[in-house]
Amino acid sequence: MMDKDKYRAMFCNPNWDYDTLEAADEVISRFGREYLKLKTYPNQIEIVTSEQMLDAYALTGLPTSYPHWKFGKDFVLNQNNYTKGRMGLSYELVINSNPCISYNMENNSTCMMLLVIAHACQGHNAFFANNYMFLDWTSADSIVDYMVFAREFIMKCEEEHGEEEVEMVLDAAHALMYHGVDKYKKPSKVTAREENERLKKLTHIKRENYNELWKTLPTPPPTPEAMAGEEDKFPDEPEENILYFIEKYAPALPQWKREIIRIVRKVSQYFYPQGATKVMNEGFATFTHYHLINKMFEEGYVNDGFMLEFFKSHSGVLYQPEYNSKYYSGLNPYTLGFNIFMDIKRICQEPTEEDRQWFPDLIGKDWLQQVHYVMENFRDDSFILQYLSPKVIRDMKLFTIVDNELEDTYEIGAIHNERGYKKVRLQLSNQYDRSSYVPNIQVTKVDLHQTSKLYLTHYIQKDRRLDTDSTQTTLEHIRYLWGFPVELQSKNKLGINESTFEVK
Numbered sequence: 001m002m003d004k005d006k007y008r009a010m011f012c013n014p015n016w017d018y019d020t021l022e023a024a025d026e027v028i029s030r031f032g033r034e035y036l037k038l039k040t041y042p043n044q045i046e047i048v049t050s051e052q053m054l055d056a057y058a059l060t061g062l063p064t065s066y067p068h069w070k071f072g073k074d075f076v077l078n079q080n081n082y083t084k085g086r087m088g089l090s091y092e093l094v095i096n097s098n099p100c101i102s103y104n105m106e107n108n109s110t111c112m113m114l115l116v117i118a119h120a121c122q123g124h125n126a127f128f129a130n131n132y133m134f135l136d137w138t139s140a141d142s143i144v145d146y147m148v149f150a151r152e153f154i155m156k157c158e159e160e161h162g163e164e165e166v167e168m169v170l171d172a173a174h175a176l177m178y179h180g181v182d183k184y185k186k187p188s189k190v191t192a193r194e195e196n197e198r199l200k201k202l203t204h205i206k207r208e209n210y211n212e213l214w215k216t217l218p219t220p221p222p223t224p225e226a227m228a229g230e231e232d233k234f235p236d237e238p239e240e241n242i243l244y245f246i247e248k249y250a251p252a253l254p255q256w257k258r259e260i261i262r263i264v265r266k267v268s269q270y271f272y273p274q275g276a277t278k279v280m281n282e283g284f285a286t287f288t289h290y291h292l293i294n295k296m297f298e299e300g301y302v303n304d305g306f307m308l309e310f311f312k313s314h315s316g317v318l319y320q321p322e323y324n325s326k327y328y329s330g331l332n333p334y335t336l337g338f339n340i341f342m343d344i345k346r347i348c349q350e351p352t353e354e355d356r357q358w359f360p361d362l363i364g365k366d367w368l369q370q371v372h373y374v375m376e377n378f379r380d381d382s383f384i385l386q387y388l389s390p391k392v393i394r395d396m397k398l399f400t401i402v403d404n405e406l407e408d409t410y411e412i413g414a415i416h417n418e419r420g421y422k423k424v425r426l427q428l429s430n431q432y433d434r435s436s437y438v439p440n441i442q443v444t445k446v447d448l449h450q451t452s453k454l455y456l457t458h459y460i461q462k463d464r465r466l467d468t469d470s471t472q473t474t475l476e477h478i479r480y481l482w483g484f485p486v487e488l489q490s491k492n493k494l495g496i497n498e499s500t501f502e503v504k
Contacts, residue, residue, distance in 0.1 A: 004300045009466045011296075012306050016110040021045065024114050027123065027301060031292050032122040037368060038288070042124040043100040045117070055105050056093050060271070061379045063101060064147050066154040066263065068170050096128040096274070098140040114302075118292040123285030130376045133273035137182075143270055148262045152471050157256050162348040169257050173243060174266035175472060178438045180265040181272045193311070199340035199456065238442035238457070242478065243268070245443045251452050261481065266383030276379045283337015284375050286317060290338070304442035320396070330395075331428075339392050340383070344370055347389070353391060372488035385429035390421045400427045435461050441488070471501050479503040 007027060010020045025043060032038040048056065056328075058074040059065045073225050094102040102120040104113060104330065128134050158166045239245045243265040247258050274281070293310050296397070302310075320335045346442040347355045348367035356363055368466060392398075393416045400413035400423060414420035414427070430436055445455035456478075457464060471488065479486045488501045 003376060007301050007316050008303060011114060011302050014109050014111070016108075016113050020110060021047075021113060023115070024117050027296065028114065028118050028122060029291055031295050031299075032118075032126070032288070035295050036122075036288060036291060037372065038122055039125040039129055040100065040122060041097075043121040043125065044099040044101045045121065046101060046103045048103045049106055053093065053103060053105060060149055062095060063144060066147075066151045067158070067168075068174075069167065070174065094118045094120040094124045094137060095143075096134055096140050096270075097143050098129075099124040100128060100140075101144075109309065110304050112313060114296075115289055115293060115310060115313055118289035119493060122292060122385045122391055123288030124281060126283050126288070127277070127281050127375060127393050130372075131277060131278075132377055133277055133379055137273050138270050146266065150267070153259060153263065157260065161256065166260070168480065169260045170264065172480050173261050175266040175474055175477040176481075177264060179441060180261075180268040182241055182244070182269065183272075183434070198253070234446050234448055235443060238444050240440075240442045241265075242456075244441060246443060246478070246481050249446070250482050255479065257481070273379075276381075277335040279380045279432065280375065280378060280383050281333045281337070283339075283341050284371075286314075286334050286338040287341040287371070290314060295494040334495065336384075336396070339396065340387050340389075341374070343389050343392050344374060344387060352391075358389060359387075380430045380432040381434075384432060385425060388425045390416070390429065393421055393424050398424050398428065400424055430462070438463070439464070439466060454478070454482050454484065454486045456486065456488040458488055458490040460490060460498065465498070466490055466501075468501075472503070475501055475503045 002023065007023060009279070010023055012023070013020070025045065029040075032040065049408055056063075065071065092102055092104050094100065100121065102116070102124075104116050104120075108116065109123065128140060134140070154166060154170075194260045235249075236461065243261055246253070247261040247265065250258070293302070293307075293314075297307050317337060318332065319334045320332045321329075345367040347359050347362045348365050351359075351363045374383065378386065397416065399415045399420070402411040402413040404411070414423035416424065441456055441458045442459070442460055444457045447453040447455075475486050475488060485502070485504045487503075489497045490499045491497050491500075
């Protein structure tokens with residue numbers, strides 16, 4: 001083991017080499033375990049060029065994926081924006097896998113390399129390995145192998161059925177990705193080997209039971225009960241996972257198309273926790289790198305010059321433009337998450353009288369235990385609703401806007417004062433609730449006996465109504481996959497149908 005002087009000489013040299021990165025991972029991992037008590041997956045650090053990072057952007061960080069035109073389109077768009085100076089690239093990209101794969105830009109300085117190792121290889125890694133959303137709804141052990149399986153299967157389908165037909169299935173399934181998620185039922189975790197075995201078994205069963213004579217049998221007429229609609233309705237309960245329902249019950253869908261829908265559904269499920277924990281994930285990773293780099297400075301592993309560069313980069317990560325700035329594009333998730341986690345630590349250590357009223361359960365507690373508890377057991381909406389304090393609201397100058405479509409002007413609904421804190425917190429929490437950006441649409445009925453028509457119901461929430469054009473386009477994708485007419489009714493909270501959309 002090297003002494004601190006040798007570590008300091010390596011870490012404070014602006015030009016890094018692979019020995020430096022190996023030493024940095026060793027030291028930062030040790031501080032993560034001993035100081036912040038982090039439990040992580042093993043790390044796999046990939047050093048990439050700008051073009052490789054653009055490629056990783058297009059595949060959302062996954063090292064491999066099935067072929068589809070959208071990935072190429074995203075790559076070209078990002079590449080053009082990057083080369084023309086209209087966008088920059090992240091210093092790192094990390095995915096939820098075991099081992100945890102992080103991509104680091106080759107032109108990062110040594111200081112930036114240490115920062116992203118602390119941020120991604122410790123902060124994000126620990127969040128992936130411990131937050132309940134990722135533990136319950138994803139399988140970090142098998143995602144890379146599953147994507148290899150998905151790529152091989154879809155490429156095989158392109159050879160057998162043609163690229164155009166496969167592309168149409170993928171386009172339709174991608175349009176429904178937000179509606180291919182189990183929000184309450186934890187999905188089963190299967191490996192690529194198990195998926196291959198399942199496909200072989202399905203093929204074998206089909207061959208064993210297939211007989212041309214079945215095609216000659218007449219179809220029995222519907223019973224009077226069926227004609228009157230008095231038989232048991234199907235499905236028994238509404239189904240929110242539309243892709244799952246189509247995969248299992250579409251009357252005339254070939255098996256290979258069902259498998260493609262299943263693949264898209266599995267990928268959508270994998271990304272579900274990431275969309276629900278953006279603020280927490282980035283906030284905790286920033287909180288982690290801030291504490292680990294400062295700990296390295298306290299222990300003499302880096303010098304003042306290193307820290308000056310670190311604080312410049314750290315401040316850039318947390319930069320929050322004012323609401324009236326031309327650069328404002330919403331709340332910075334890094335800033336919001338970091339501020340809340342730092343405030344939890346402050347309340348535990350140095351509470352004010354206001355904190356004692358708002359957060360009595362945090363007073364005098366071990367700050368590290370509380371941070372771990374929050375990191376492991378919340379998602380963005382509940383995290384904000386539970387832990388956004390009046391102090392953070394004041395510091396970030398948060399307020400709410402009332403936007404009435406019938407009025408020409410906006411109205412300030414609540415500000416950072418005694419009456420406004422709870423309103424600000426509730427409205428910001430609602431903003432991160434999935435129901436605010438994904439419509440609640442469920443399969444409620446199938447006409448089994450006459451038309452095979454699929455009936456969907458949209459439940460209007462928070463006065464958010466469907467856009468006519470995008471709804472009609474999405475229903476056409478559902479019609480293509482289902483194979484029969486589709487109807488959607490949009491109902492308000494009283495159960496009254498406000499609008500109907502149909503594709504025949």
